[in-house]
Amino acid sequence: xxxxxxxxxxxxxxxxxxxxxxxxxxxxxxxxxxxxxxxxxxxxxxxxxxxxxxxxxxxxxxxxxxxxxxxxxxxxxxxxxxxxxxxxxxxxxxxxxxxxxxxxxxxxxxxxxxxxxxxxxxxxxxxxxxxxxxxxxxxxxxxxxxxxxxxxxxxxxxxxxxxxxxxxxxxxxxxxxxxxxxxxxxxxxxxxxxxxxxxxxxxxxxxxxxxxxxxxxxxxxxxxxxxxxxxxxxxxxxxxxxxxxxxxxxxxxxxxxxxxxxxxxxxxxxxxxxxxxxxxxxxxxxxxxxxxxxxxxxxxxxxxxxxxxxxxxxxxxxxxxxxxxxxxxxxxxxxxxxxxxxxxxxxxxxxxxxxxxxxxxxxxxxxxxxxxxxxxxxxxxxxxxxxxxxxxxxx
Ligand SMILES: *[C@@H]1O[C@H](CO)[C@@H](O)[C@H](O)[C@H]1NC(C)=O
Ligand SMILES: *[C@@H]1O[C@H](CO)[C@@H](O)[C@H](O)[C@H]1NC(C)=O
Ligand SMILES: *[C@@H]1O[C@H](CO)[C@@H](O)[C@H](O)[C@H]1NC(C)=O
Numbered sequence: 001x002x003x004x005x006x007x008x009x010x011x012x013x014x015x016x017x018x019x020x021x022x023x024x025x026x027x028x029x030x031x032x033x034x035x036x037x038x039x040x041x042x043x044x045x046x047x048x049x050x051x052x053x054x055x056x057x058x059x060x061x062x063x064x065x066x067x068x069x070x071x072x073x074x075x076x077x078x079x080x081x082x083x084x085x086x087x088x089x090x091x092x093x094x095x096x097x098x099x100x101x102x103x104x105x106x107x108x109x110x111x112x113x114x115x116x117x118x119x120x121x122x123x124x125x126x127x128x129x130x131x132x133x134x135x136x137x138x139x140x141x142x143x144x145x146x147x148x149x150x151x152x153x154x155x156x157x158x159x160x161x162x163x164x165x166x167x168x169x170x171x172x173x174x175x176x177x178x179x180x181x182x183x184x185x186x187x188x189x190x191x192x193x194x195x196x197x198x199x200x201x202x203x204x205x206x207x208x209x210x211x212x213x214x215x216x217x218x219x220x221x222x223x224x225x226x227x228x229x230x231x232x233x234x235x236x237x238x239x240x241x242x243x244x245x246x247x248x249x250x251x252x253x254x255x256x257x258x259x260x261x262x263x264x265x266x267x268x269x270x271x272x273x274x275x276x277x278x279x280x281x282x283x284x285x286x287x288x289x290x291x292x293x294x295x296x297x298x299x300x301x302x303x304x305x306x307x308x309x310x311x312x313x314x315x316x317x318x319x320x321x322x323x324x325x326x327x328x329x330x331x332x333x334x335x336x337x338x339x340x341x342x343x344x345x346x347x348x349x350x351x352x353x354x355x356x357x358x359x360x361x362x363x364x365x366x367x368x369x370x371x372x373x374x375x376x377x378x379x380x381x382x383x384x385x386x387x388x389x390x391x392x393x394x395x
Contacts, residue, residue: 034367072150085118089163246300
């Protein structure tokens with residue numbers, strides 16, 4: 001277990017090393033910190049067990065989700081099978097002119113071999129840990145937790161939900177005059193700017209122990225304070241419950257109906273049954289139906305991700321990319337040095353993201369959904385508090 005000092009995250013951010021995948025380190029750690037603020041008090045000890053965190057020294061920091069939030073990116077080339085689990089791409093999806101999620105031809109890759117399946121799968125492994133061996137360290141559960149923290153973050157990055165131009169990685173643009181690509185602008189540069197431009201009043205502690213107790217002296221602490229104070233406890237206060245909600249599975253949905261056992265099995269633990277479902281219902285069916293099968297009444301990554309994907313057509317993918325004079329700057333092969341690159345650090349682009357609190361809301365949603373899933377998995381029933389099959393948060 002490598003407990004990364006908060007200062008390391010800070011230096012990565014300041015030097016602006018462009019990350020090529022996922023939210024950059026800061027983004028993932030912000031999501032994890034927001035999640036930690038919302039954990040039920042009976043949940044953290046179990047997380048500490050899974051992370052093999054032992055400390056008898058009360059002065060040492062408690063175990064925290066932020067230092068494990070980027071593990072999945074670090075091992076991505078060692079565990080190659082996991083690379084496809086960071087994103088999902090609908091075949092034929094082409095923002096801004098055509099936003100398909102999924103399209104008629106379903107998803108790229110294997111059914112379930114995407115970020116929605118990754119969330120479903122790791123949650124299932126952790127559920128097994130709870131029913132089987134809770135209380136002891138288990139390497140499978142350890143990895144599943146580290147993946148889950150990361151994948152829920154990735155799912156809230158809109159460019160992880162489109163297959164066009166490798167999620168924007170091959171769309172060259174500039175940001176504040178520096179050449180970069182659309183994906184990195186969202187991963188790192190917009191996040192770094194948001195962290196840099198937080199009002200100075202948030203450098204000071206908030207009168208809320210639960211928030212302050214879970215900050216780690218990282219460069220983004222003041223950003224987390226702003227998101228919590230003005231967002232989660234402010235303008236989005238009435239929305240938070242809705243963020244956690246999943247649609248009831250009522251009535252047949254044409255094209256997506258599956259017997260209950262198959263839904264459970266596909267979302268559950270048996271790859272053998274998933275293959276059987278595929279044989280029985282046909283390949284095309286499963287390709288299209290897979291995302292719906294990812295969802296149930298409690299955990300519904302497909303449902304949650306739909307409005308995030310829609311942001312690609314609303315504001316993430318700049319229209320200008322497909323119009324002259326920028327329209328040839330998109331792909332590596334076609335890059336012509338004389339074609340100008342679109343600047344994104346403008347009032348019309350970055351300004352709209354900032355004014356709309358777009359990044360702030362995505363990260364708050366990711367953190368709160370992560371906390372909801374972890375609370376649902378690990379929370380002990382407490383007398384006098386509602387229990388049952390629901391995601392709960394703690395504030
Ligand atoms: C768990 O932590 C203990 C104490 O730090 C260490 O000795 C042990 O090797 C760790 N186990 C694993 C599997 O990492
Ligand atoms: C998770 O995925 C792995 C690899 O595909 C599979 O072997 C395992 O059974 C899955 N577990 C659950 C709980 O979904
Ligand atoms: C860890 O958990 C996995 C999945 O639940 C299980 O197959 C495995 O046997 C467990 N390992 C140990 C050492 O308990």
